[in-house]
Amino acid sequence: MNKTRREILKLAGVAGVAGLTGGTASAVHAQVAPETTKATIPTNGAVGMLYDASLCVGCQVCVRSCYETNFLNRSYYVDQVIPPEEQSIFLKEDLKPIIAPKDQQDPSDPKIYSYANDYRFRNVIQKYVDEENGFHFVKRQCMHCNHPGCVSACPVKAMTKNEADGVVEYNQEVCIGCRYCQIACPFNIPKFEWHRAVPKIVKCELCKDTLWNDAASGKTPQTACTRDCPQKAVIFGNRDALMAEAKKRLAENPEKYNPTIYGEEVYGGTGVIYLLDAGVEPENLGFPAELGAENYAQKSEKVQHTIYKFGIAPLALYGTLAYLGSKNAKKHKKEGDDE
Amino acid sequence: MSNTNESAVLKAPILTKTFLITLIVVLIGVALIGYRYVSGIGVVSNLSDGYPWGIWLGYDVAVGTAFACGGYILAITVYIMNNFKYHPLIRSAVLASMFGYALAGLSVMVDIGRYWNSYNFFVPGRWQPNSVMFEVALCVMAYTVILIIEFLPAVFEGLADKGHAWAKSAYKSLDKVLIFIIALGVLLPTMHQSSLGSMLIISGYKLHPLWQTMFLPMLFLGNAILMGFAIVGFEVTLATVGFKRPFEKELVSLSKVIPFIAVGWVVIRFISITTSGAWGEAFTPSWLTLVFWLEIILVLIPAFIIQFSSWSGSMRGIFVSCFMLMFGGGMYRLSVYITAFDPGSGYNTYFPSVSELFITLSMIAIEILGYITLVKIFPVLANPAAHKKH
Ligand code: SF4
Ligand code: SF4
Numbered sequence: 001m002n003k004t005r006r007e008i009l010k011l012a013g014v015a016g017v018a019g020l021t022g023g024t025a026s027a028v029h030a031q032v033a034p035e036t037t038k039a040t041i042p043t044n045g046a047v048g049m050l051y052d053a054s055l056c057v058g059c060q061v062c063v064r065s066c067y068e069t070n071f072l073n074r075s076y077y078v079d080q081v082i083p084p085e086e087q088s089i090f091l092k093e094d095l096k097p098i099i100a101p102k103d104q105q106d107p108s109d110p111k112i113y114s115y116a117n118d119y120r121f122r123n124v125i126q127k128y129v130d131e132e133n134g135f136h137f138v139k140r141q142c143m144h145c146n147h148p149g150c151v152s153a154c155p156v157k158a159m160t161k162n163e164a165d166g167v168v169e170y171n172q173e174v175c176i177g178c179r180y181c182q183i184a185c186p187f188n189i190p191k192f193e194w195h196r197a198v199p200k201i202v203k204c205e206l207c208k209d210t211l212w213n214d215a216a217s218g219k220t221p222q223t224a225c226t227r228d229c230p231q232k233a234v235i236f237g238n239r240d241a242l243m244a245e246a247k248k249r250l251a252e253n254p255e256k257y258n259p260t261i262y263g264e265e266v267y268g269g270t271g272v273i274y275l276l277d278a279g280v281e282p283e284n285l286g287f288p289a290e291l292g293a294e295n296y297a298q299k300s301e302k303v304q305h306t307i308y309k310f311g312i313a314p315l316a317l318y319g320t321l322a323y324l325g326s327k328n329a330k331k332h333k334k335e336g337d338d339e
Numbered sequence: 340m341s342n343t344n345e346s347a348v349l350k351a352p353i354l355t356k357t358f359l360i361t362l363i364v365v366l367i368g369v370a371l372i373g374y375r376y377v378s379g380i381g382v383v384s385n386l387s388d389g390y391p392w393g394i395w396l397g398y399d400v401a402v403g404t405a406f407a408c409g410g411y412i413l414a415i416t417v418y419i420m421n422n423f424k425y426h427p428l429i430r431s432a433v434l435a436s437m438f439g440y441a442l443a444g445l446s447v448m449v450d451i452g453r454y455w456n457s458y459n460f461f462v463p464g465r466w467q468p469n470s471v472m473f474e475v476a477l478c479v480m481a482y483t484v485i486l487i488i489e490f491l492p493a494v495f496e497g498l499a500d501k502g503h504a505w506a507k508s509a510y511k512s513l514d515k516v517l518i519f520i521i522a523l524g525v526l527l528p529t530m531h532q533s534s535l536g537s538m539l540i541i542s543g544y545k546l547h548p549l550w551q552t553m554f555l556p557m558l559f560l561g562n563a564i565l566m567g568f569a570i571v572g573f574e575v576t577l578a579t580v581g582f583k584r585p586f587e588k589e590l591v592s593l594s595k596v597i598p599f600i601a602v603g604w605v606v607i608r609f610i611s612i613t614t615s616g617a618w619g620e621a622f623t624p625s626w627l628t629l630v631f632w633l634e635i636i637l638v639l640i641p642a643f644i645i646q647f648s649s650w651s652g653s654m655r656g657i658f659v660s661c662f663m664l665m666f667g668g669g670m671y672r673l674s675v676y677i678t679a680f681d682p683g684s685g686y687n688t689y690f691p692s693v694s695e696l697f698i699t700l701s702m703i704a705i706e707i708l709g710y711i712t713l714v715k716i717f718p719v720l721a722n723p724a725a726h727k728k729h
Contacts, residue, residue, distance in 0.1 A: 149541055155473035156459040157466075174459050177452025179391035180472050184541045188682055191388050192452065194381025199452040288683055290544035300541040301469050303553055307533070308474070314526060321419060321522035328421040329518045 046146075046166030047206065048239040048263075048271030049226060050246055051139045053280070054256055055233035058125055058137040062225035062234060066123035066141075069210050069224040076172075119191040122204040123225050128285055136277065138285040139225070139234055142189045142204035143263065144168050144271030145295075149184035150203075152297035158201075166239065166271050167208050172200040186267055186291050206236075239271055246275055262287065268295030345427050347722035348497065349582055349714045358711065361704040368701020371694045372449055380452060383694040389686025390677075392450075394699050397676030399446035401535055402669045403702075404479070407439020408567030409574060410486060411528040414521050416593065425589050427721035430493050431578065432571055434719050437486040438706040444483055446702055447476075471538045478531035485524045492517070497717035532563035539675050547679035549620050549631045554611035555675070561604040565638065566668040568597050572661035576654050578720060585723050586654050594645050594657055597664070601642035605635055630674055637667025 071077055123141040148168050150159040158175035161168050170190075177199060181190045193199035206212075207223040226236035235242070246261050255278060262282050263273035276282065283289035307313060375383045386393050409432035416422050417429055448454050459465040460476055467473050491513060498506035536559025539546050552558070572590055579586050612618055621631060641660035650656030677689065691699075714720050 149543075152469050153472065153541055155467055155470040155476060156456070172453070174456055174465055175453050176456045176459065177454070178447075178450075178472060179452070180470070180538075182388060182391040183539075183545070186543055186545075188389060188685075192391060193379070194386065194388075195379045197377055197379050199379060286683075286685070288544055294543075296541045296543035297469075299543075299553070300471060300537065303537055303540055303556065304469070304471055304474070304534075307537075307556065314530060317529065318522055318526045321525050322519055324421075325418040325518040325522050325525075328418055328423075331421070332423045 046144075046239045046271055047221075047237065048144055048166070048242055048273060049206075049223070049234055049236050050242040050273050050275070051234045052246075052249065052275045053136065053138060053233075053277050053285075054275065055231045056125070056137045056139065057231055057233075058127060059230065060125045061228050061230055062139065063121065063123055063125055065224035065228040066204075066207075067121060069207060070122050070204075071120045074210065119193045119202045122191075122202060126286055136280055136285060138274075140187075140189075140286070141225075141272065142168060142206075143187055143267075144204075144206065145267055146269040146271070147267075147295045147297050149186060149295075149297045150181035150190060152301060153180040153184035155180065162208075165208075167206045168203075168271075169205050169208060170201055170203060175201055177201070184297065186288055186296065239273075242273060246273055249275060265293045267291055268293065268298065345722055346430050346493065346496070346718040346720060348716065348718050349720055351582065351715055353712055353715050355711075358708065361708045364697075364704040365701050365708060368698050368704065371698050371701075374694075375449060375698070380450070383692065383698070385687075385689055385692045385695065387686050387689070389682035390680070390689035392676060392680075393689055394677070394691045394695060395446045395450040397673050398699055399702055400443045401672040401676045403439050403443045403446070404532070404535070405563050405566040405668060405672060406570050406665065407436040407443070408528060408532070408563045409433075409570045410436030410489065411525065411532075412564065412567030412571060414489075414524050418518065418521050419525060425593055428571060428575060428587065428589060428593075430490070430719045431574060431714065431721075433486060433489045434493070434713055435570070435574055435706075435710060437483070437490050438709050440479065440483040440486055442702045442706055444479065445705075446699070449698060471534050471541070475531045475534045475538060478527045478534070482524065482527040482531065485520055485527060488513075488520050489517075489524055493717045493719050500718070528563065529560065533557065533560040535559050535672075536675070539680075542680070545680055545682050546675065547620070547627055547681065548615055548617040549612065549627065550675050550679045552611040552615050554607055554614075557607055558604070558611065559672070559675075561600065561607060562668050562671055565597065565600050565604060565664055568594065568600070569641075569661040569664035569668065572657050573665060576658040576661070578714075579654065582714075582720070584720070587721055590654075590657055591652055594651065594660070597660070598642035598646040601638045601664070605638060608635065627674075627679055630670065630678060634667050634671045634674065637663050637670065641667075 123139065126138050126140055128136045128138065144161075144166060145168065146166075148159070148161055151161050151168060153159075154175075155178065156174050156176055158171045159168065159181050160171070177192070179190075179192055179201075181201060182188070182192065190201045190203045192201055211224060211227070212221040221236070223236050226234050229235075235245075237245075243261070243264065250257050250259065250261070257278055258276040258280055260276075261273050262276060263270040266282070266287075274282075276285070371383060380386060384393060384395075410429075413425060413429045413432045417425050448457070451457065460473075460480070492510060495506045495510035495513065499510060533556035536555035536557075539551070540553065540555055543551070572594055575587050575590050578584060612621060621628060641663045644656060644660045645651045648656065651660070681688075
């Protein structure tokens with residue numbers, strides 16, 4: 001297994017854009033580096049990631065890092081007996097877990113393992129085949145939306161958006177497993193452990209509870225995928241800084257990219273943003289075509305709050321009902337007595 | 340006790356063939372539920388990350404509580420609109436509603452993955468007022484309690500008739516405050532039945548444009564009222580035939596209000612389609628288009644029968660109209676929760692598994708079982724002897 005990985009890494013070196021991206025990435029990180037010692041939370045606003053599709057070679061090192069960090073080594077999984085067939089995905093050397101939705105998979109690759117809807121993967125690389133231009137890779141994980149549907153939907157605050165760093169976090173201690181977050185997420189991100197008697201929701205939390213502790217020892221907070229991506233195709237940082245970086249790349253190579261930064265406006269903005277190849281639209285990569293700038297969570301909250309503002313409407317209705325009811329009941333009783 | 344003799348215990352044996360058959364269905368369902376708790380939801384159901392909600396929510400909760408709106412509708416008709424002549428119908432409707440809501444609650448406990456955490460609904464620090472589900476859950480739980488209280492008079496009356504003196508005084512004191520409980524019993528369904536619609540607004544594009552609209556709360560409320568009337572008609576005609584009782588004529592005049600609500604509902608539906616600019620979708624040939632028009636037609640035809648046809652005076656006419664309304668209304672709710680819900684490519688389209696269906700079937704069986712047993716223990720059904728008085 002290591003051989004494959006090393007080969008991939010070599011391949012990445014040959015591709016030879018690492019110098020350029022490495023530099024820009026550290027520039028971004030410089031702005032994130034927290035001064036405090038507590039420092040599990042960068043104090044200068046929302047963080048996120050920038051994925052540059054033009055740099056991704058589809059090696060899936062990020063998938064493996066995430067899988068190891070957040071599945072194999074996660075405390076609540078370590079105690080559990082994981083059946084061998086569940087562990088073996090990365091043990092089989094020839095198994096390449098590249099995946100696109102069934103109807104868009106590359107039929108020429110028989111070794112595809114479907115992990116896009118697998119709770120063990122918080123981060124996946126998908127491969128989309130396109131008749132004219134060959135294929136495209138895209139990294140998918142939680143977008144850490146500015147106004148997350150999952151947070152708005154969750155009835156018990158098991159999904160929350162951290163006010164300091166914007167990370168959308170999940171708390172299994174309070175989650176009731178109603179799966180409203182899955183209904184509400186326009187990117188179909190939260191996964192549920194369907195086959196477990198004690199299931200939970202699984203989704204990317206930007207490695208906040210696994211890797212950010214590094215920050216306490218003076219290191220920059222990192223996610224597994226951004227730490228290990230040999231291409232620096234995905235980088236971690238302050239969202240504003242990443243946005244500036246994306247715009248810079250766009251301005252320097254306008255012919256290389258789709259001019260719209262995906263995530264700047266879609267669904268009211270997301271913490272993870274994407275630079276896509278020129279000529280490739282988000283819907284070609286499995287992002288929902290119908291999703292525009294409108295944020296359904298805000299819309300739903302508006303409807304709900306209009307109806308229930310300060311509880312005035314329910315109280316007024318109750319008052320009216322109780323008044324009419326008791327008046328009628330009295331009247332009825334009197335009539336009954338008269339009979 | 341102003342309404343003694345208005346209701347009576349049904350004098351019939353409890354252990355019947357229907358009882359035993361439903362009992363078997365219940366037992367199989369219980370076994371499957373046990374299996375679900377041991378092996379996980381994925382093992383018994385066809386639910387997936389793309390279709391996380393299936394018939395346990397779409398049918399048992401969304402449709403089931405609409406079928407349980409009889410108590411709500413009669414509370415409005417009798418106490419708020421001051422039509423006490425319908426009072427004899429109220430107990431059987433409340434009983435059916437009580438079972439409908441309790442069973443919806445039970446289904447939720449089967450459906451949610453981390454049920455042991457549901458106490459968080461009672462921890463104010465965990466309340467999440469932005470969540471539509473939070474509001475629905477609290478209202479539904481509260482309303483189930485209200486329904487139980489609304490049913491208590493029948494229990495007290497039954498016990499009093501058997502000679503328990505305390506039951507008589509309990510009945511009297513409950514009678515004094517009952518109207519304030521009943522007012523809550525009107526407020527709460529108004530709130531959560533509309534919110535059951537709001538629940539899907541947040542799913543955005545996943546719900547087909549013919550169903551996704553800001554009018555969802557209004558449409559669900561209207562639908563609940565329609566189905567409430569329909570279920571009262573359905574239950575009463577069924578009890579008439581099933582328990583061989585005289586036809587309760589009150590029903591004919593009660594049904595007269597249905598056409599107005601039905602037409603109103605269709606008008607709102609059309610307005611909602613216009614505002615979301617989805618009329619094009621209504622004429623593209625597809626299964627969903629067919630479902631959409633069926634939902635409209637199954638509301639309009641019964642309205643037409645009741646308003647214009649001489650059939651509406653007969654038991655059969657009422658039964659058929661109410662059945663159509665229930666079918667069309669139920670279909671609308673299922674569409675919003677399941678049929679018209681599409682998370683995009685990459686997921687197998689949801690269709691319930693056999694075990695899933697069986698669990699839902701057993702919930703319905705529990706309802707039937709409870710209903711046919713309790714009407715033989717407590718004075719629930721309208722008393723045929725007291726009938727002429729009204
Ligand atoms: S992508 Fe989905 S899961 Fe992630 S924050 Fe947005 S709504 Fe929540
Ligand atoms: S499944 Fe858990 S996290 Fe998701 S909405 Fe329900 S309670 Fe919240």
